[in-house]
């Protein structure tokens with residue numbers, strides 16, 4: 001049996017560029033990942049410190065990982081000094097955080113919250129956003145957000161010395177009334193969420209379409225239905 005060396009395989013497929021992640025620097029891995037794993041949803045995360053001082057910061061290493069239990073995940077880097085970001089420190093102190101979904105209307109405020117202010121500065125106030133009291137957690141939620149999820153800390157995964165992954169269980173949610181109907185269908189047009197691309201890129205969700213998943217039977221009868229967008 002003959003086996004191909006990686007170089008031979010690469011020569012056989014010159015249209016493919018390959019990367020051995022073990023040989024890449026953290027910065028190089030970051031560039032490939034954030035450029036290709038797109039669009040990423042953006043959580044504008046509100047927290048409080050032990051004294052109740054409010055903090056807000058955006059995170060696009062963010063997603064919903066489970067509905068039962070309802071788990072949201074954040075990838076929070078440490079500062080270059082190795083210090084925790086305010087968000088990570090506050091979650092450790094209060095075991096809670098709130099995820100505010102970033103809509104197009106919230107984009108400018110979100111970008112103000114990303115400015116690396118000193119700890120103790122209330123980013124929401126700087127951004128002109130309205131903090132409303134949480135129902136089940138000490139963290140406020142943002143009135144201008146189309147949806148907000150109050151989370152209790154579930155688990156923090158220590159995955160190295162440059163970042164941590166924080167899992168929170170959603171215990172309460174606020175939705176602007178026009179974004180959700182009585183059958184709990186969330187209207188993507190009303191939500192108007194924004195996603196993060198690589199670099200400083202963003203993508204809107206205004207190019208929305210439906211594409212139902214097919215049964216085996218439907219696909220066999222009508223393969224073109226796999227790309228019938230509505």
Ligand SMILES: Cc1cc2nc3c(=O)[nH]c(=O)nc-3n(C[C@H](O)[C@H](O)[C@H](O)COP(=O)(O)O)c2cc1C
Nearest residue numbers: 057058059060061075076077085086087114115116
């Ligand atoms: C759209 C966007 C997404 C971001 N995503 C992340 C992320 O996933 N993880 C992270 O550590 N920082 C991320 N940042 C940077 C943080 O928001 C930034 O470091 C912020 O100042 C942290 O604030 P804090 O110290 O108040 O927690 C992102 C910034 C922007 C603008």
